[in-house]
Amino acid sequence: MIRCLLYVGVISTQTCLHVHCDDQIHHYTNQFVVSCNNESSDDIIAEWALSEKFRVEKLTISDQDCLYLVTDMSKPNNTRSIERDTTTIKKLMAPRKNGALAPSMKIQEAWNLGYNGSGVTIAVVDDGVEITHTDLDANMYSGYHFDYVDYDTNPDPADGNDHGTMCTGLIAAKANNNECVVGVAYRAQVIGVRLLTWSGITDLMESQSLSHQRSIVDIYSNSWGPPDGSGYSDTGSLVKAALRSGITSGRSGKGSIFTWAAGNGQKDDNCNADGYVNSIYTIGVTSLDSTSIPAFYSEVCAAAMATTYGGTSTSRYLYSTAYKRSCANNLQGTSFSTPVASGIIALSLQANPNLNWRDVQHLIVLTSKQYNLTDSNYSWQLNGAKKYVHPILGFGLMDAEDMVKYASTWKQVPSQVSFQSSKNSPNLYVGASGVSNSIAIGSGCSIQYLEHVQVQLSFHAMGIGYVELTLTSPSGTKSFLMTQRYGDYYNARNGTWTFMTVHHWGEAPQGTWTIHMVVAALPGHLYTWKLILYGTTRDPLPNINVCAGNPCASGETCTGNNYGYECINVTSTTTSSTEGVTAITASNTTSAAAKLARGIAAFVVFVCIVVALVVKRSVGKATSVVPIA
Numbered sequence: 251m252i253r254c255l256l257y258v259g260v261i262s263t264q265t266c267l268h269v270h271c272d273d274q275i276h277h278y279t280n281q282f283v284v285s286c287n288n289e290s291s292d293d294i295i296a297e298w299a300l301s302e303k304f305r306v307e308k309l310t311i312s313d314q315d316c317l318y319l320v321t322d323m324s325k326p327n328n329t330r331s332i333e334r335d336t337t338t339i340k341k342l343m344a345p346r347k348n349g350a351l352a353p354s355m356k357i358q359e360a361w362n363l364g365y366n367g368s369g370v371t372i373a374v375v376d377d378g379v380e381i382t383h384t385d386l387d388a389n390m391y392s393g394y395h396f397d398y399v400d401y402d403t404n405p406d407p408a409d410g411n412d413h414g415t416m417c418t419g420l421i422a423a424k425a426n427n428n429e430c431v432v433g434v435a436y437r438a439q440v441i442g443v444r445l446l447t448w449s450g451i452t453d454l455m456e457s458q459s460l461s462h463q464r465s466i467v468d469i470y471s472n473s474w475g476p477p478d479g480s481g482y483s484d485t486g487s488l489v490k491a492a493l494r495s496g497i498t499s500g501r502s503g504k505g506s507i508f509t510w511a512a513g514n515g516q517k518d519d520n521c522n523a524d525g526y527v528n529s530i531y532t533i534g535v536t537s538l539d540s541t542s543i544p545a546f547y548s549e550v551c552a553a554a555m556a557t558t559y560g561g562t563s564t565s566r567y568l569y570s571t572a573y574k575r576s577c578a579n580n581l582q583g584t585s586f587s588t589p590v591a592s593g594i595i596a597l598s599l600q601a602n603p604n605l606n607w608r609d610v611q612h613l614i615v616l617t618s619k620q621y622n623l624t625d626s627n628y629s630w631q632l633n634g635a636k637k638y639v640h641p642i643l644g645f646g647l648m649d650a651e652d653m654v655k656y657a658s659t660w661k662q663v664p665s666q667v668s669f670q671s672s673k674n675s676p677n678l679y680v681g682a683s684g685v686s687n688s689i690a691i692g693s694g695c696s697i698q699y700l701e702h703v704q705v706q707l708s709f710h711a712m713g714i715g716y717v718e719l720t721l722t723s724p725s726g727t728k729s730f731l732m733t734q735r736y737g738d739y740y741n742a743r744n745g746t747w748t749f750m751t752v753h754h755w756g757e758a759p760q761g762t763w764t765i766h767m768v769v770a771a772l773p774g775h776l777y778t779w780k781l782i783l784y785g786t787t788r789d790p791l792p793n794i795n796v797c798a799g800n801p802c803a804s805g806e807t808c809t810g811n812n813y814g815y816e817c818i819n820v821t822s823t824t825t826s827s828t829e830g831v832t833a834i835t836a837s838n839t840t841s842a843a844a845k846l847a848r849g850i851a852a853f854v855v856f857v858c859i860v861v862a863l864v865v866k867r868s869v870g871k872a873t874s875v876v877p878i879a
């Protein structure tokens with residue numbers, strides 16, 4: 251019997267299978283032995299041999315009995331614990347599942363510091379949760395679930411959908427019970443909130459779900475949104491109110507945390523057309539492929555803060571719990587990277603329950619990592635706060651260990667200040683060559699450290715999918731607020747939209763901001779625009795000095811900000827940074843974007859493996875909402 255095991259990016263403490271190996275093995279807490287004559291474990295052994303965490307040596311005892319001795323370097327030598335050993339051995343013998351992805355999200359490391367989500371409550375707002383699933387039941391917060399579809403207290407997906415049950419397993423499946431997977435926050439409490447259904451949902455149902463049990467819910471995990479690739483779909487007015495009152499009154503005034511799947515629209519969509527992800531109150535999450543590239547289905551998303559592994563059919567799926575007490579082995583989508591992020595945030599809230607909604611976003615900016623993640627369409631840019639940022643991956647891969655470490659000593663950031671520029675009314679005709687227009691922000695703006703930036707635009711586009719919009723900050727950072735969406739030919743006569751970006755986080759806003767609008771085919775107009783800036787007047791992280799530990803080589807000067815630093819070699823122009831890669835110039839990024847815009851040919855058709863609910867809202871605009879697989 252082989253079942254799902256291990257967790258993304260970590261070596262799990264949870265396993266299930268192949269108990270028959272036990273008698274071949276002599277075990278210590280940090281050492282175990284695996285047969286060499288088994289192809290099924292070869293790739294795991296190879297991977298472990300390359301990792302710093304494990305040392306792998308070949309023991310030739312006899313011809314029949316070739317064995318690998320594996321030493322876990324992170325554990326003390328020769329302290330015995332049979333239970334641990336057997337689970338480790340069984341795990342090693344298992345096929346590769348969610349485990350051992352590199353670079354790691356450091357979830358095991360956060361667990362090793364004692365965090366497991368205990369005391370944190372997460373509402374999974376989805377198509378239902380099987381609360382009696384044997385890998386979930388102990389972590390279900392009984393008495394608090396709700397079904398806004400049938401208006402009862404049992405969120406079980408009566409229609410057989412198991413998307414919400416899959417999301418829940420990634421957050422809070424039990425550890426060490428030999429079933430399915432282990433959730434990132436495997437001791438958190440989950441409240442199942444059933445919202446999505448075939449029969450249609452309303453703005454009211456959505457807003458009730460997003461404020462469900464507000465006084466006890468810490469995180470609302472949302473793996474759903476508007477359909478990909480057509481229209482700019484805004485939230486209804488009740489959802490706007492629910493998000494706004496969530497951040498002001500949730501968690502005793504510290505603010506509810508809303509995580510949101512950034513979408514699976516690949517190159518046919520841009521998450522800024524998704525009003526849920528585009529909100530400053532939500533934490534948008536994209537997906538990384540196990541081969542260190544953005545998952546093929548991820549969208550360009552200036553509003554997304556970070557990425558986690560989300561599973562792909564092209565490299566590795568994720569595993570989780572599924573309906574009817576089963577396990578699923580074919581998960582892919584930002585639906586699944588988002589619960590992973592929710593779990594990491596839960597560990598951080600356990601480390602420090604006083605974090606407010608903006609503290610959590612600052613923590614993600616600070617700790618997410620660029621590594622050597624690559625993308626053939628887009629490059630990383632070093633923003634004005636010396637933090638690398640990517641059009642799809644945001645500030646990079648989330649790091650659970652750094653999240654909990656920084657969280658544990660975190661001081662709340664100063665209060666949020668906002669500033670609106672005056673409105674420019676250029677009324678320009680826009681064609682394929684594009685137009686630019688600038689707004690100067692002067693000393694009248696008291697913000698010194700930016701958080702979110704919004705561009706409020708009114709425009710005309712005969713084919714809205716042809717619109718491209720880029721914002722360049724005074725520091726030279728470019729945000730791709732809109733990219734071509736190849737399937738959307740809607741004629742937007744008097745389009746108005748507010749685009750949001752987190753890519754200028756930490757920058758000073760004073761200076762010239764420029765938007766560049768292109769409409770690649772069919773004419774358009776740029777009527778008016780203005781900037782809405784959010785941030786702080788004081789240093790949000792006065793106790794963090796990234797240059798303090800002298801991270802640069804001798805002869806190099808460290809120039810730092812709160813979020814990152816650059817090492818400048820005073821005798822040449824070579825620079826390196828926290829994340830170890832030379833700064834990528836803005837012009838490279840521009841040409842990459844242009845390449846994407848033209849590179850229509852090679853996109854993969856995304857097959858929605860898990861569910862494809864298509865539902866109509868019966869109140870408000872005629873848009874539909876689907877769970878993101």
Ligand SMILES: *[C@@H]1O[C@H](CO)[C@@H](O)[C@H](O)[C@H]1NC(C)=O
Pocket residue numbers: 268285287288289290291343344345
């Ligand atoms: C080899 O490993 C696989 C999976 O871990 C297992 O199913 C199989 O029984 C093992 N074969 C032997 C000969 O141990």
Ligand SMILES: *[C@@H]1O[C@H](CO)[C@@H](O)[C@H](O)[C@H]1NC(C)=O
Pocket residue numbers: 364365366367368437
């Ligand atoms: C989870 O963490 C809490 C708080 O640190 C601790 O008391 C509890 O023993 C942990 N539970 C497990 C199963 O690790």
Ligand SMILES: *[C@@H]1O[C@H](CO)[C@@H](O)[C@H](O)[C@H]1NC(C)=O
Pocket residue numbers: 803804805806819820821822824
């Ligand atoms: C600085 O750059 C110069 C010229 O490229 C090189 O010779 C020198 O080794 C560099 N110094 C450091 C500390 O990297």
Ligand SMILES: [Ca+2]
Pocket residue numbers: 397400402403404405406408
């Ligand atoms: Ca029900």
Ligand SMILES: [Ca+2]
Pocket residue numbers: 264385423424425426427428429430431432
């Ligand atoms: Ca389990």
Ligand SMILES: [Ca+2]
Pocket residue numbers: 476477478479512513514515519520521524549
């Ligand atoms: Ca989308």
Ligand SMILES: [Ca+2]
Pocket residue numbers: 526527528529530531532533534553
């Ligand atoms: Ca957001």
